[in-house]
Amino acid sequence: MNARTHGRAHHERGASLLVALIFLVVMAMLSVTLANVTTLEERMASNTRDRNLALQAAEAALRDAEVRLASPAFRATAFPAFNGARANDAAYWEGCFFAGGVPCNVIYTPTQLLPTLGPGAVFAQPRYIVERKPNVGATEIYRVTARGLGGTADTIVVLQAEFGYTP
Numbered sequence: 001m002n003a004r005t006h007g008r009a010h011h012e013r014g015a016s017l018l019v020a021l022i023f024l025v026v027m028a029m030l031s032v033t034l035a036n037v038t039t040l041e042e043r044m045a046s047n048t049r050d051r052n053l054a055l056q057a058a059e060a061a062l063r064d065a066e067v068r069l070a071s072p073a074f075r076a077t078a079f080p081a082f083n084g085a086r087a088n089d090a091a092y093w094e095g096c097f098f099a100g101g102v103p104c105n106v107i108y109t110p111t112q113l114l115p116t117l118g119p120g121a122v123f124a125q126p127r128y129i130v131e132r133k134p135n136v137g138a139t140e141i142y143r144v145t146a147r148g149l150g151g152t153a154d155t156i157v158v159l160q161a162e163f164g165y166t167p
Contacts, residue, residue, distance in 0.1 A: 047155075049150075049151075050155040052150075053150040056148070057149060057157070058126055059148070060114060061108075061109075061126035061146035063110075064128070065128050065130060075140060077106075078105070080132070093147075104129045106130075107129055108128050108129070114126065121151065123149040123150065123151060124149050124153070126146060127146070127147055130144050131145070139164045139166045140166070141162060142162065143160060143161070144162075146158070146159045
């Protein structure tokens with residue numbers, strides 16, 4: 001009886017080793033998957049933060065335009081005339097913001113500059129263009145197109161807003 005128990009135990013020694021190796025492989029696969037998921041989540045959070053920075057920069061430019069347009073002296077500036085056909089023309093806006101302002105006359109930068117160094121800094125200052133639309137009655141209408149960058153040059157947000165002023 002003792003010999004049979006000893007023989008059975010001799011055959012079962014490799015089974016526990018095999019189970020332990022399979023368990024170790026499964027745990028390693030779970031660890032690698034968890035690391036990949038964590039890295040992906042960090043990238044998503046970083047991209048969201050970067051886009052929010054760009055959005056805030058573009059909004060700061062719109063606020064600056066609103067403050068400047070409240071001044072009658074600033075509104076007396078010669079602004080390019082509004083052309084509805086180019087409202088969503090990407091090539092036109094690329095030319096305005098990248099080709100030294102051509103075909104747009106003037107590109108403005110907000111008077112209060114945003115930080116470009118350190119955490120939470122934008123890649124470059126936001127800029128905006130003011131266009132004069134036809135009056136509605138006695139109300140002067142201006143369209144402002146603002147472009148903001150996030151922490152990298154790849155994150156761009158473009159916002160448009162219209163402001164009306166009755167002299």
